[in-house]
Amino acid sequence: MQWKSFDVHKADEVDVLKDFRSKFYIPTTPKGNEKVYLTGNSLGLQPKAVRELLIEELDDWATLGVDGHTHARRQWMPYHELLTEYLAYIAGALPTEVVAMNTLTANLHLLMVSFYRPTKWRYKILCETKAFPSDYYALQSQARFHGYPDAVVEIPTDSHGIISESTLFDFIDAHSDDTALLLMGGVNYYTGQVFDMEKVTHFARERGIVVGWDLAHAVGNVPLKLHDWGVDFAAWCSYKYLNGGPGAVAGIFVHERHHGKELPRFEGWWGHSKATRFQMPHDFEPISTAEAWQLSNPPILSMTPLLASLPMFAEAGWEALRSKSRTLTTLLANGLCELQDAYDADISILTPYENEKSGCQLSVIFQGYGRAMFDHLTQHGVVVDWRYPDVIRMAPVPLYNSFEDIFKTLEIIEKGILIHKK
Template sequence: MTFPFEPTPEFAARLDEQDPLRFFRSQFHIPLAPDGQEAVYFCGNSLGLQPRAARAAVEQQFASWEERAVEGHFLGDDPWMHYHQTLTDVTAQLVGARPLEVVVMNNLTVNLHLLLLSFYRPTPTRYKVLMEGGAFPSDQYALESQVKLHGFRPDDAIVELVPRPGEHTLRTEDIEATIRELGDSLATIILGGVNYYTGQVFDMAAITRAGHAVGATVGFDLAHAAGNIELHLHDWDVDFACWCSYKYLNSGPGGTSGVFVHERFAHSPELPRLAGWWGHDPAERFQMKKGFRPMPGAAGWQLSNAQIFPLAIHRAALAIVAEAGGMPALRRKSELLTGYLEFLLRRLNLPASRLEIITPTDPAQRGCQLSLLVHEGGRALFEHLAAAGVIADWREPNVIRLAPVPLYNSFRDVQRAGAVLAAWAEV
């Protein structure tokens, strides 16, 4: 960032006064530091903070259950039969989709498996899967099991992208070159939209174009992207995607998941999938007949009726995102917050042999997160931050992830964390 930053508390306070999103911090519960003041919570990339509205949202559904029992499915202000549909429009806006293309259901890895069953359809000659090396373990395990289900060996079918020697992130041109090299042997591409370890944002539009050019289906795990960066899944022509809601979307541990399926598959009942009654044609759902007839769009991948209590939290959390102005407003602040953190880290003037920022410098190639590669004493630095009230995230063997989230983090938070790091650097 070229913004003229300063490292002082007074400068951070001025930025906070000018921040149009500053009032949203009060809508979240902020954990306390050991000294009793509010902690600097930089772990939203792992678990977002609890919205103050979450408890009331769930209590409302407890009341409906208490007062109406089974009739809660049909009566009240938010009948459970249609509750999940109240999330459709805001979810579509969040990921740059059309309402037909999204549904909220299940958990992330369950949805990843459901989508892979439909979009990884290997043949004896086209069976390769492309993913980033060092992807989050759930993605690795899901792909390993999927290729085994089709009778292939993971070490043959799964191709992993790795950075060039001496680099920490992937170059788009290298990803595209690998796709062209695999050619008609490539069945499916599945990448994280944002790499969980480095914080790198992939060029999803370019990757999708390259994948389609060789006849592959293209999907993304957006666990670290949804609520973090602007997404345009429909316009990028992505085939499928899924994401969780408990990180940047602040919907609680193990919170519900979102699914995107491009509208070109909306009316393809022949597309193989695992079926459940909630994805069946609602006009016939209660006739209890054989013969699955999927609903149009992403809703046709539903299995079971909605989990109302997680959805209630998620709806309360999404309402805050919408009130804040959606992803464009959040990204404007996010780029400034993350740029300020990078400025304070660069001011430490530490040699790369001691500390490296392995997240791209270009704001277009990163979201909220900066990943610090600490070559010596990384765990000690992590514990030093925690003792000073800075809640970060440790990833083996030696990376600390810091994620200032625009909905609830302040510029003063960033300045405080920078001061703690400066004190460590002087030791």
């Protein structure tokens, strides 16, 4: 697929998802031109329907006050349940296994209370090298809290930050006797590497290891089948590919085999049985679903944007989303490789994009001129992401990015290479 000969206009015309782009606000330049937005891996765009939904909630609050809990057009007390079916579809879960709540790192801590249960003989936590820092801080603090300050062990990478399948499985096997928990990012935030979550989960659980996944960069990006894969638990944020807005309410998955079990848990009243919650009993009676891990009543204004975004995933369907995602990302990757060959430009793509499991993100290094290229892209209306020390992250999102976006990006990169070559 040569990018200059690729007919982007025809591709955009026949794109079965093309109408979704008009459902989002696209940031513009000072001159009013649409930017090329390739940072859905950091913050997704705002669905246009969000504003009206939020105004409805504000109006209900203004006119109903506390009665909005039971009389708002979307009752506030069970508000989180409006998201359940959509989250179950996106996560590949049963509706009883998912719930929207809290924020990502808070949820990881709550879940580790239940699922990181170290003993003298099994206490290690395995994670990937260069995990997202907040994950690593959470793991380290949990390990210290339990009295095992050296419990966190990082799975080694190659010189490009990639973990090969053989290295991953050999490492899990070598540490299986004394490992209590494997907790990794399903998609590494830095490299964009997508792990084979199904195979890793089965491999680790066969060795008696509890398996959890941070799906911050996976949910809404790649198809998930958390229930079928047998994942013990997972957590995600909702402001990246799920387009929930900055700091949006996050979500969790807990496999049904753990429901109704007597597990250690930090408890709050919204995890208590709905039948007796408002009788204000003294003793906690957990809901027999993933909702048992809830602490407080739902943050309505934080959840509302997801009512605009999540239904689009079910409407679009994973087959169409994956097909377009693969084509967009492959076009971008092939174009970068062609530019490297044409101009002898030192460009490295860290992300293993050839893999069918790869997602939207490409992590790219322009050796020796990365920051200059980032600035060049920014100045020409292409919104990408810089990660220290030298990585530019680009993520074409199938719901709102077009093929023309990719063509424009490659044209601007070509000009940036020529400037660097002078």
